[in-house]
Amino acid sequence: MSRRGTTPTVRLRRLASELRKLRAAADMTRDEVTEITSINGATLYRLETAKARPQVRTLRTLLDLYKVEGPLREELQAILKESAERSWLHTFERELPDQYTAYIGFEQEAQRLLNYESLFVPGLLQTEDYARAVIRSMPPMASREEVEARIEARLQRQALLAQERPLHLWAVIDEAVLHRHVGGRNVMKAQLRKLHEVSQEPNITLQVVPFNGGAHPGMHGSFIIMQFGEGNEDVIYIEGTTADLFLENETDIQRYNLVFEHLRAVAASPEATRAMVAAVLEAEIK
Template sequence: MPPNRRQPPTVRLRRLAAELRRLRQEAGLSQEDVAEKTNVNNVTLYRIETAKTKPQLRTLIALLDAYGATESERDSLIALQKEAKQRGWLHSFEADLPDQYTALISLEAEAQQAINYESLFIPGLLQTEDYVRAMIRGVRPAATDSEVETRVTARMQRQALLEGETPLRLWAILDQAALCRKVGGDAVMRDQFAHLIRQAQRPHVTIQVIPFSAGAHPGMPGSFIVLKFPSDDPDVIYIDSMAGDLFLEEKADIQRYNSICEHLRAIALSPNDTTALIASLREDH
């Protein structure tokens, strides 16, 4: 991974950092005070409190002792420490997928809601297997069959987030251009459109299309995903571009992209009109 593209921490690690920072402040201790009481130096404490590193268990226990944490707080934070880099099913794919893509998958798995805007592709969580395969072969013409199938399998595994008792809430917004680009041929697109119509009927999935008639709009520069998490964990913005994948976590960036989302939802067709448009395009194929 390039040195200027730090892989973001998992949500658990961010939550652990925030809780440790809160406990220190409530105990009325400065970072210098903590260094004197625990021998954890200022640099290490800063990195722990900003989720740049996971504390070792003995370091965590020393901090909790210094802060006078309650038994329930200790149990909760020790559990977070153990789970801070948990990646579930993704573990078997990490050697074969780019770091930033595995980071997206990890964060996505912990999110409560995703708002995905796409200008040229069907959103990844809504793609059919045949569409994924044709898309990857088109975008990555030098990829081997094995590399293609690894990415296809990972994409289909991601879609399990839309299943289960507490599925990810997905709000997908796409430019009409993504529907009009024929990926894989007529049969693939017909199946893809039918899949979108089925998914749009699910209570936790909302799909809107920005029609060509809307003219220029804020989403035209490129695609992005806004990931929203439970509790007070801040949003994370994921941007996929030709220059590489990028994560934004600064408050100003989060506000800007949430504002763009509101604008795009306002100019897009309603979910019902979107379904009607997709059905019409399916007939054309």
């Protein structure tokens, strides 16, 4: 198996951004920094683009060069320490693809997720049986170990919604999601019950775009907007069959936020959605 790169966490992106700003404020080029510090130019580029995590001594060398002292120095050193901490995700590093672990790393640090799904219940709201049915439908090239790792990782991710400072999730789904029998009728009934229950949680908002709403901007595909709070730009995540996309361009961020606003507007209200889920569940029980 090939060696993994560094997962571009929010903390690492913040540190990279600060290093770029500090070098610019010092009015120095990368070549000049390399000449003074002997830090390899390619390494410096990777540090400033969040493609690598600096060693402690390298960060100290750069902070000394840029004459950074006091609270800012302490903050940047703390960010480096926090970015190196291992989490439950380490358990799955060998089985899960790099792009998926990168997504989970971002998700762990997000404050708010805006998720539109046209075909599936959002992963954070899936029951174990529903998740197993979805993941087992993956292309045949996925190994058994990868399938099992994905199922366990998906269930672990759901803890974000129940922690002391929970992740806020705003999920909009197409009505088709409620009617597709993923895993069979019994699995779907349990999944509908869970949707009805979690939709009442204060940090979860669920809306359904009804069939009679006609064409809508989400018909082009599912996406997730990850929001990290003040000082950190949103990241757009789009899962694909052969590759996943992370969009960070300002134009893309604005476009997808606008699409999500339109989806919220055309979707049924959270209260009407809860009633819709209850009605579909009742029909399934009969």
